[in-house]
Amino acid sequence: MIQGWQIFVITLYAFLQPTDQSSFNLGMSMPIFAGWFTGMVLGNPETGLFIGGSLTLMTLGVATYGGTSIPDTVVGAIVGTSLALNTTPELALSIAIPVALFMIQLDILRRYVTIYYQHRADKFVLLRQYNNAMRQNLWGIIPKALSRAIPVLLVLILGPSFIDTVLKVVPAWLVTGLKVSGGVIPVVGIGVLLSYLPTSQKFFFLILGFLLVAYLKLPMLAVAGLGLVVAGADYMYAVRLDEKLGLSANKGGEVDE
Secondary structure: OOOHHHHHHHHHHHHHHHHHHOOOOOOOOOHHHHHHHHHHHHOOHHHHHHHHHHHHHHOOOOOOHHHOOOOOHHHHHHHHHHHOOOOOHHHHHHHHHHHHHHHHHHHHHHHHHHHHHHHHHHHHHHOOOHHHHHHHHHHHHHHHHHHHHHHHHHHHHHOHHHHHHHHHHOOHHHHHHHHHHHHHHHHHHHHHHHHHOOOOOOHHHHHHHHHHHHOOOOOHHHHHHHHHHHHHHHHHHHHHHHHHHHHHHHHHHHHHO
16 A cells, blocks of 8 residues: 555655756656656556656657647656556556546646736736746746646545546546647647748748648658758758859959959
8 A cells, every 4th residue: 555655755756747847857757767766666666667668668759849738658657657556567557558648638728727827927028027927937837737746646545446437537528629629739839830930931841741741641750851851951052052152252252353
């Protein structure tokens, strides 16, 4: 049975780890570290490494670009390692995966909550109250931290039955709505990223990437590799063009003299 101090330490870790990724980046937001730490607290680090390492392998190359909500494998590693005390590591891993997927919905809700602090920050900036605007960033950390800590706390206290109850109680329409919202948020994020890039100058490359994914069904790794080749060729062409223009300018100057 999990003791009170263990519940406190693991829940505190779940509360703090979201801020590590955007601050000191000590590795607390890695599932393999989360599984190992949870296993150390519970006296079973080998199982924690197995579950955390398995989840790490499943999510290599997956990141939250442009506001995309992704499976929270850190919470999955914590929950899976905690449940492994009463079951086999393989069964605990099978529970950790749906938990990580379900955390996508909580992350979407968390993003809606933090919009409130973003608007408050904009308001304070217009009023030139920059210290108050800065504090909104600190307040915005709390919903993200609680969205991780509360599920972990409930699972540690109530056990596997809590997960089954939540998955059965959540209505299908809510899950569908959150999935739709989760699909819209990345589009907005990518649009914001494109506004900072020289899209008008490289518009044909953007169309090429869309065609490769939408019609040729190439995986993202293949598209990224092709993009690297195209970017390298474009860079070499630009360098050679600059060299030719530089030589032409120098020759022109000599003739003028």
